[in-house]
Amino acid sequence: xxxxxxxxxxxxxxxxxxxxxxxxxxxxxxxxxxxxxxxxxxxxxxxxxxxxxxxxxxxxxxxxxxxxxxxxxxxxxxxxxxxxxxxxxxxxxxxxxxxxxxxxxxxxxxxxxxxxxxxxxxxx
Numbered sequence: 605x606x607x608x609x610x611x612x613x614x615x616x617x618x619x620x621x622x623x624x625x626x627x628x629x630x631x632x633x634x635x636x637x638x639x640x641x642x643x644x645x646x647x648x649x650x651x652x653x654x655x656x657x658x659x660x661x662x663x664x665x666x667x668x669x670x671x672x673x674x675x676x677x678x679x680x681x682x683x684x685x686x687x688x689x690x691x692x693x694x695x696x697x698x699x700x701x702x703x704x705x706x707x708x709x710x711x712x713x714x715x716x717x718x719x720x721x722x723x724x725x726x727x728x
Contacts, residue, residue, distance in 0.1 A: 630678060630680070630681060630704050631655055632653045632655055632660070632678060632683065632704060632709075632727075633653055633654060633655045634652070634653065634727060634728070635650060635651070635652050635727070635728040636650070636651045636652075636653065636709070636725040636726065636727050636728060637649075637650060637651075637725060637726050637728060638650070638651045638664070638723055638724070638725040639723065639724055639725070640713055640721050640722070640723040641721050641722050641723070642715075642719075642721050643719065643721075649664055649665050650664070650665045651663070651664045651665075651725065652664075655678065658677050658678055658679055659675070659676075659677060660675060660676040660677060660678060660683075660685055661673070661674075661675060662674045662675065662676055662685045662687065664687055666689070672687045672688065672689055672690075673687065674686050674687035674688070676700075678704070681703045681704050681705060682701075682702075682703055682704075683700075683701070683702055683703065683704050683709060683711070684699065684700065684701045684702075685699075685700050686698065686699045686700070687700075696715065696716050697716060698713055698714070698715050698716070699713065699714045700712075700713045700723065701713075701714070702723070707726060707727040708724070708725070708726055708727075709723075709724065709725040709726075710722070710723070710724045710725075711723055711724075
């Protein structure tokens, strides 16, 4: 009987940790409204996330119509994704980094090599 208890105890601990890990997992799947403060003023965009584990697929509405897609990651409350926008001056990579808390995100966007801008998003 004493040999059974260590195994049962170990199983119980592992099961409890698994439940806690799932309870603390953040899921950003769905539509968000993103507002970024650029040198040209405030810009609002709709962003859609599809989350699979820590991987993200992202679709963002272009300011002039259409969608831009990208990929990213989420680890704990930290989120990052990148897209490439086609502009009159050519392709421009934008990397968004930030934190998620409930139905709100905040962070910084690195716009190419020359500028950065703060952003915030709320889940719809």
